Amino acid sequence: MQQIIISGVGGQGILFVTRLLAEAALDMGFSILISETHGMAQRGGNVVSHLKVSARTSKQKAGSPPPFVSPLIRPGRADVLLAMHPDGEVAHGHYLRAGGTVIANRPEPSTSFSVDAAGIALNLESPVSTNLVLLGFAAGSGLLFCPPEQVRATLERFGGKQLEISLKAFQAGWDEGARRTAGGAERVSEPPA
């Protein structure tokens, strides 16, 4: 079970990252619910996705919480906020629960879970891959329901013309995340048996 807010501004690939994580969840046998921003707000305004991952009904253990049915996360309930843009931290920070983690793209990283994803992507000569650098960083830090290997496998399954650079960007973020949390933070949730 994990509730993730993915936030940024229009054009940063918020929908893509959300889809990628959701597909990874499905590959692992979870069920998902997403709520997305479409329409006018996509034109450079704040964009936010809600991603809720839970065990499939058929795999429910007795006594475990029921699977999610609402596509929206309530304020104060998100386990993770993936903030692609500093504006997103301000606009969507209130979704985070006490003890939840902000994973942020910041030009000057100031917390253990912030990283200059845009700078890393620029070094790879692919500024549009900032989203994948940050995702790699989040997965590499062990804060997501899924291990980075799974996200990479799902990304490979997506294929496409941009695959090579996407994988590079994801790996660069992953390396940075793993380096920061050397010693190993535990994953938030284990995949279902």
Add this chain to the structure above:
Amino acid sequence: MTVNRIFLGNEAIALGLLEAGCTLAASYPGTPASEILGAMIQWKGAERLPLHLEWSINEKVAFEVALANSYAGRRSAVIMKQVGLNVAADPLMSGAYTGVKGGLVVVVADDPGPHSSQTEQDSRFFAMMAKIPVLDPSTPEEARRFARLAMELSERFEIPVMLRPTTRVCHARQDLVPGVPVARDSEPLFEKNPARWAATPRFRLLLHQQLNAKILEISRERDFQPQLVEGFGPAAEGVKSHGPKKAFRACIVASGVVLAHTREILADLGLSNAIDLYAVPMPHPLPHSFRDNILGNYERVLVLEETQPVIELQFQDHTHVCGRLNGLVPSSGELLPETVEVILRSFLGLPPAPEIGAPAAGGRRPTLCAGCPHRAAFFAIKKALPKGIYPSDIGCYTLGLNLGAVDTVLCMGAAISQAAGFYHAYRSKGEDRPHICATIGDSTFFHAGVPALMNAVVQDARFVLVVLDNSTTAMTGHQPTPASGSTLDGTPVPALSIEKIVEACGVGFVRTIDPYRIEEMIDLLKEAGSYVRSEEGGVAVVIARRPCLMDRKQARTWIRREIRVTDQCVGCGYCVKHFECPAMHLKEEKEPVEIDRVMCSGCGVCLVVCPHEALAVAGESET
């Protein structure tokens, strides 16, 4: 084991319609409904389905096309957003009387919030007014199932059936069991029956009586009765078998995505067993037996639904009913889960949850894309026709209001009729009247602008109309327009010419310009302004034509110029404030402006915009 696939709510609706053997679907794009027909187009191609799909010119036309296909005994769908139904209200009301032969599902997506609409209207009221059934799904999975059920119900009772999802269903994604659309190309059979299909008022009364009988019978349909949600209420602990709910005589009646929020919050608060929860799949017609039972068995009833009290108003006695009518549920805005929690806690007498508010500042406002041709056109309008009245319309270019070049946005096509209205208002001022310059997009012009233009011309109105022609329906995801020159199948058809239509409307001044040639456009607009004020003048139309940059189907035909900020830049911020190109940033006042190389499209319009001539071309390349 079946492997689930992730579906957007709108894809789930499309799949449901196709699984029900839909043979024709017509739509006009509009958020949050746009992806439904788009998904059907994809499936049609992939599965080679023999169905007709069209982006119609507007929702009224779409409705009538689909209705006639249903008259001919074939299953049909018409798809739109809620304000689209205002446009299609005429055929809806009348079509409810004539009824259908093949099933007709009217998909109308509402937008509580509102997120991308002018109103928060509840289309279920339209269903009530028209006396047709409406289904209100709470998840993508349910939306798919309801689409199929709606088609079957429609055909069985020969009545149009509305499917009313909301934004949170349309734009939710959920993993579902994949399905294969059914290829059904049923034989057309239109049986003549003038008393029905061409009914005169005398026969209309009979049709009305038949409609009343249908809707009463539908209210008793087993499949659409409100259901006690499994796992909720004292029944979940086996209390119910000991008689009526004496212990806890309150219940919740909910529909749509609010039902999903309610289920999750009650479970979260550990209250699943504390209260009966009824799911209402069909808010209209609400069965009389259900109303009577609820009011008879419970001392207190909470109704949760979006966005207006449709179920609530159908209760004959409101003494013990809580909802929008007694103020427990707010009368505007989306029922977000946090709002639902506040309502539930209040209804159940629980202490309020700690308040976690969103930040007061609204975050970033949307803006036109870097290089958007509309931005150039708006800048030219402000330069050529300054301090004017600027009526505008529905589309990306609504964002021209950031630039001070949009004063009114009402509904599709209103820019032109409102420009005429403003002219008549200021007519007596003669030469002292302000410039009036309306803007409308190409798709919106075809949708509802043409009758308004004809009217303006024959009523002797005088204003400048700029048709912002980016050759696509950009805001909703680049659907084709009547100027595209082919059907969705790729069959060549006449490409409608905006110039010729404008001329045929009797407009005496019609010119076309590329807004990237901004200096020429400014001159042309001044000329148009003079024509409007001349003795022989009338409406002047300037067609600003340049394809949308984001539309990958269209050629990118401009010389990409790399822009350099010279030391002439004094950091005055004029370009940022009055042009608002998202590729330009002013870190601090009096510091030179910075250009974001990634975002910059190289259109070069800013060269003309800068009052200090501080921008220069550093290099050129083909796009």
